[in-house]
Amino acid sequence: MTRDTNLTRRRFTALTATAALSTALAGCSGSGGDAANAAEADGGDATTAESTAEPTTESGETTGADSGSGGGSAPQFDGWFDNVGNYDGVVDKTGNSTVTVTVGAQANGGAFGFSPAAVRVDSGTTVVWEWNGKGGSHNVAAADGSFESELAGSSGHTFEHTFEEAGTYRYACTPHETLGMKGAVVVE
Numbered sequence: 001m002t003r004d005t006n007l008t009r010r011r012f013t014a015l016t017a018t019a020a021l022s023t024a025l026a027g028c029s030g031s032g033g034d035a036a037n038a039a040e041a042d043g044g045d046a047t048t049a050e051s052t053a054e055p056t057t058e059s060g061e062t063t064g065a066d067s068g069s070g071g072g073s074a075p076q077f078d079g080w081f082d083n084v085g086n087y088d089g090v091v092d093k094t095g096n097s098t099v100t101v102t103v104g105a106q107a108n109g110g111a112f113g114f115s116p117a118a119v120r121v122d123s124g125t126t127v128v129w130e131w132n133g134k135g136g137s138h139n140v141a142a143a144d145g146s147f148e149s150e151l152a153g154s155s156g157h158t159f160e161h162t163f164e165e166a167g168t169y170r171y172a173c174t175p176h177e178t179l180g181m182k183g184a185v186v187v188e
């Protein structure tokens with residue numbers, strides 16, 4: 001009885017691990033046959049295979065999302081936009097001293113978006129966030145704490161920040177961050 005139970009558990013665990021691994025690899029690329037075979041053929045390397053498979057899957061998603069902008073200079077958002085429904089690459093707004101981003105754009109299951117979600121600007125550019133009055137109260141809060149607006153809900157409300165230093169600045173609306181209300185400013 002005990003032996004049977006243990007055996008069943010072991011087989012179940014093994015099957016689950018194999019299934020999970022296969023799923024991860026399948027989602028990674030269409031030509032992952034070699035990697036899958038290698039991992040399954042040698043059970044002793046299962047741990048190694050998993051630890052390499054997971055990062056590969058994540059970086060694959062990031063690369064796919066950013067591949068539209070091309071080249072090696074695409075900014076790394078480290079998954080920041082993974083759950084942002086209206087992220088559509090980095091919109092080039094260089095050459096403008098002032099750039100406007102709408103707060104409360106239709107996205108992420110309601111009026112929970114910044115639009116454009118990601119913009120590229122020159123250093124010294126002032127970004128003006130303009131509320132459209134939809135989706136309740138929003139704010140603009142930098143992930144690194146370098147800027148943060150008040151919570152506001154009325155149409156026409158604005159908040160601005162001037163970006164003096166090159167870098168990638170991620171921000172979110174605190175109440176709706178988990179819904180995907182996030183953005184970024186890439187400063188050149």
Ligand SMILES: [Cu+2]
Pocket residue numbers: 112135137138139173174175176181
């Ligand atoms: Cu919000």
